[in-house]
Amino acid sequence: MTANTVEATLLYTEPPADGSKVFQYMYADPATGERTKNYTQIPVKMDIENLRGKEDSVSLDTAGFQFVKAPAKHTSFASDDEIQVESHLFILTRQPVGGVHVDQTEASAIARVRKHLPAAEVDELLKHRFQIINLWRPISHPALDHPLALCDFRTVDAKTDLVPGVLKYPDSEGETFVVKHNPAHKWKYVRGMGPDELVLIKCFDSTKDGGVAIYTPHTAFEDPTSPLDAPLRESIELRFLVFYEE
Ligand code: OGA
Ligand code: FE
Numbered sequence: 001m002t003a004n005t006v007e008a009t010l011l012y013t014e015p016p017a018d019g020s021k022v023f024q025y026m027y028a029d030p031a032t033g034e035r036t037k038n039y040t041q042i043p044v045k046m047d048i049e050n051l052r053g054k055e056d057s058v059s060l061d062t063a064g065f066q067f068v069k070a071p072a073k074h075t076s077f078a079s080d081d082e083i084q085v086e087s088h089l090f091i092l093t094r095q096p097v098g099g100v101h102v103d104q105t106e107a108s109a110i111a112r113v114r115k116h117l118p119a120a121e122v123d124e125l126l127k128h129r130f131q132i133i134n135l136w137r138p139i140s141h142p143a144l145d146h147p148l149a150l151c152d153f154r155t156v157d158a159k160t161d162l163v164p165g166v167l168k169y170p171d172s173e174g175e176t177f178v179v180k181h182n183p184a185h186k187w188k189y190v191r192g193m194g195p196d197e198l199v200l201i202k203c204f205d206s207t208k209d210g211g212v213a214i215y216t217p218h219t220a221f222e223d224p225t226s227p228l229d230a231p232l233r234e235s236i237e238l239r240f241l242v243f244y245e246e
Contacts, residue, residue, distance in 0.1 A: 006050065007045055007048070008045070009221070012042045012179055013041060013178035015039050016038050022037075022164070022178055023165060024168070046185065049187065061212045063150070063153055063154065064150070064201070065200060066199065070197070098219075101176050102177035103134060103201075103204075113126060113241060116241060129206050132202075132203040132242070133201065133203065134240075135199075136198065136236075137193075138195050144233075145226055146221065147190075148189060148218055149221045150189065150199070151185050156179075156217060158214075162177040163178050165178045203215060
């Protein structure tokens with residue numbers, strides 16, 4: 001732990017020993033209050049560097065995430081009804097996610113495109129580069145409580161660290177990656193991100209050129225430097241489907 005780095009416990013995944021496909025329910029079982037799953041979470045202490053003051057040292061195509069200063073024009077997020085859904089934008093509201101994960105796999109990214117865009121356009125769109133970008137921002141007050149930690153894509157070994165997992169919704173299924181511990185992972189956050197700031201997170205990029213970030217493991221964490229009386233974190237996340245013409 002240095003002036004710019006905190007040490008915190010992150011929940012990595014140990015997949016089922018019998019090799020069966022990882023799954024987790026999206027919503028907690030009312031009887032247990034838990035999200036049923038078939039894998040074990042391993043708490044690991046990791047250093048997380050505070051990029052406050054050097055937010056510009058990372059970008060979507062290098063680390064897989066990018067910090068932006070941009071006050072929200074819309075400041076009331078009390079219900080889904082108050083949030084206008086644009087045609088190429090979808091909104092998730094849900095419980096905070098407990099462990100290190102990547103929101104999309106290639107298969108679920110393609111499934112998202114098929115779900116949200118007209119069938120007649122999809123085949124053409126999928127011939128070109130596309131991305132899914134998550135816009136995450138605090139609302140109401142600075143997110144000192146349980147900030148979001150992001151893992152630099154360049155320190156992720158996709159072949160060994162990422163394990164596809166089924167996310168079970170009441171009447172559908174999605175696919176995300178859970179993440180196995182790798183001591184090479186370099187974690188970053190910005191302490192006390194305010195409602196006038198946001199972070200863009202690369203969930204998926206269809207580019208295959210090797211040098212560009214494709215996905216970004218992330219998780220909420222308990223920051224040992226956050227004041228005990230910090231108000232509970234409130235944040236919103238939006239997903240953008242981004243299509244390229246060339
Ligand atoms: C996300 C996400 C977790 C959190 O935005 O994809 O995993 O704690 N958020 O906000
Ligand atoms: Fe996520």
